[in-house]
Amino acid sequence: MDMKSAITRARRGLREERRLYIVAVTSLAVAFLCLGATLLGVTNLDAAATRWGQSGRITLFLKDDADPQDIAQLRVVLEGLSDVNEVTHVTPEQARASFLEEADVGADLSSLPSEVFPASLEVTLVQGVTRERSESIATRLAQFRAVSDVESYRSWFQKLDHLLWGARMLALGLALLVMFCVVAVIGNTIRLAVARRRQEIEVMKLCGATNGFVRGPFVLEGMFQGFASALLAVLALLAGYLALHESVDSTLAALTGSRVVFLGAWTLLALLAGGAVIGAIGSAVSVRRYLSV
Amino acid sequence: MQGTKVVRPFPFFRAGARASQPQLSKPILVLEDVYKFFRPDQPTLRGVGLSVERGEFLFITGPSGAGKSTLLKLIYRELGVDEGRVLFCGRDIGRLTDKSIPFLRRNLGIVFQDFRIIDHWTVFENVAVALEILSMPQRLIRSRVAEALERVGLAGRGPERTSNLSGGEKQRVAVARAIVPEPALILADEPTGNLDPHLAIDILTLFEEINSTGTTVLFATHDHSLISKRDHRLIAIDEGRVVEAQQGLKHWPGSGIHTLVG
Numbered sequence A: 001m002d003m004k005s006a007i008t009r010a011r012r013g014l015r016e017e018r019r020l021y022i023v024a025v026t027s028l029a030v031a032f033l034c035l036g037a038t039l040l041g042v043t044n045l046d047a048a049a050t051r052w053g054q055s056g057r058i059t060l061f062l063k064d065d066a067d068p069q070d071i072a073q074l075r076v077v078l079e080g081l082s083d084v085n086e087v088t089h090v091t092p093e094q095a096r097a098s099f100l101e102e103a104d105v106g107a108d109l110s111s112l113p114s115e116v117f118p119a120s121l122e123v124t125l126v127q128g129v130t131r132e133r134s135e136s137i138a139t140r141l142a143q144f145r146a147v148s149d150v151e152s153y154r155s156w157f158q159k160l161d162h163l164l165w166g167a168r169m170l171a172l173g174l175a176l177l178v179m180f181c182v183v184a185v186i187g188n189t190i191r192l193a194v195a196r197r198r199q200e201i202e203v204m205k206l207c208g209a210t211n212g213f214v215r216g217p218f219v220l221e222g223m224f225q226g227f228a229s230a231l232l233a234v235l236a237l238l239a240g241y242l243a244l245h246e247s248v249d250s251t252l253a254a255l256t257g258s259r260v261v262f263l264g265a266w267t268l269l270a271l272l273a274g275g276a277v278i279g280a281i282g283s284a285v286s287v288r289r290y291l292s293v
Numbered sequence B: 001m002q003g004t005k006v007v008r009p010f011p012f013f014r015a016g017a018r019a020s021q022p023q024l025s026k027p028i029l030v031l032e033d034v035y036k037f038f039r040p041d042q043p044t045l046r047g048v049g050l051s052v053e054r055g056e057f058l059f060i061t062g063p064s065g066a067g068k069s070t071l072l073k074l075i076y077r078e079l080g081v082d083e084g085r086v087l088f089c090g091r092d093i094g095r096l097t098d099k100s101i102p103f104l105r106r107n108l109g110i111v112f113q114d115f116r117i118i119d120h121w122t123v124f125e126n127v128a129v130a131l132e133i134l135s136m137p138q139r140l141i142r143s144r145v146a147e148a149l150e151r152v153g154l155a156g157r158g159p160e161r162t163s164n165l166s167g168g169e170k171q172r173v174a175v176a177r178a179i180v181p182e183p184a185l186i187l188a189d190e191p192t193g194n195l196d197p198h199l200a201i202d203i204l205t206l207f208e209e210i211n212s213t214g215t216t217v218l219f220a221t222h223d224h225s226l227i228s229k230r231d232h233r234l235i236a237i238d239e240g241r242v243v244e245a246q247q248g249l250k251h252w253p254g255s256g257i258h259t260l261v262g
Ligand SMILES: Nc1ncnc2c1ncn2[C@@H]1O[C@H](COP(=O)(O)OP(=O)(O)OP(=O)(O)O)[C@@H](O)[C@H]1O
Pocket: B038, B044, B062, B063, B064, B065, B066, B067, B068, B069, B070, B071, B222
């Protein structure tokens, strides 16, 4: 098949059917935008999870009757560990104060005695410690006599993992849905285009055009629509990101210490290339079905 | 792309000058005992036999519904025969695969009553399409389309939109499209059907000019005033069979003449 001629004819097709194609591209861009937004969510959640996972924290709750010497010894052991960055001793009074501050409740709670709050050692691990490593440190520390309970935030991480998994599944489901939409919408658009160009197709066939020659431009047109939809969605997403990320950043930084990130280069590439490929597939399927040469 | 690389997988089918000597002496088109059924009990064509020599001009006539269009469709493989053979340049086109049909059609020029030109294309584009499908370089397309337009009397009208043309001019564009790839055989299915008598003669003359350069022409028409003005070989399809009148309608010997003219 002659590519140059196919491109020339596809360009003419795009020009002649632009109304039809604009409608298709716009609606598909919305679909891609949903997918892109979900992917953006996944990317950020993933980044946050990685960051938090790496800035590990362990809280050792101390027994009420713990020997101060045991506690001191525990601190020495902890500070000797290469994975440990910092150890802070939180007394019941401090714990109560920070609780009251954070909880922001009425006067009736402020009458709580400080004995309700156990003393603890807040252990901050160095950057880059894996979750498994922090888990094993926590298990070992639980053996110490002064320790009543260890909180390694495992269940919290599990929740985050679940959230992340859910978000990924959502993205996957949306990706499949978008694929289906692209194939369906572009397939339908191409079907209309084929119907409108019946006469030209007939003339070309009478002159001896091969199937590939007749079908080529339609496949290119579908490919272009898929690509254009994905590009439009990415641009809209980028615009939204640029407009909002500063205000979101400051809130998020205060809350979690992380910043918003945009989609990675590979994700962007996959969206655009995927749009083009699925568009081409959609039109090829349609052209095969409605253009029996 | 360089030179004049034109895809012609069947050089076999080439017209006039390029065909080999034994090819030239053989008829370009032979129909052998051809049957075509649209209804199982009543064949539209029953046992049609026909032989057309290279460079011939042949009128095909017959009442409406006789099967003139059907006969031509069998030649350009819009339809397949149910029985018998259609030989084009000695090749049985009934046995061509779907994939080879385009290559058969590249050796045919087809003209219809309803012109079949694309209104929103220019005159040039309408003619050029026949060469574009051959992946011919643009430069060559331009010169050959200009040449074809000149032959049909539309020199310099290439950039015009075809929607603005008159019926006669539209048919000339269609003829230019048919002749521009220099086909061996032209099939014209009532090309004058939509034109007034004066224009009809013009178009007929155009086909005769094309014929005079060696191209074989099959001209289907039921316009007897047209047939009677010329002395070409004439065949009539009557009740599914071909009836031959070598000397044209004026000397028609058979009984069919009254039904045909009447
Ligand atoms: N695709 C088809 N399916 C069924 N019947 C058909 C088909 N094509 C043609 N016929 C029938 O075959 C017969 C011959 O049709 P054809 O079009 O060849 O006639 P024609 O001689 O060209 O007539 P006209 O002068 O009106 O153009 C007609 O009776 C027509 O109804």
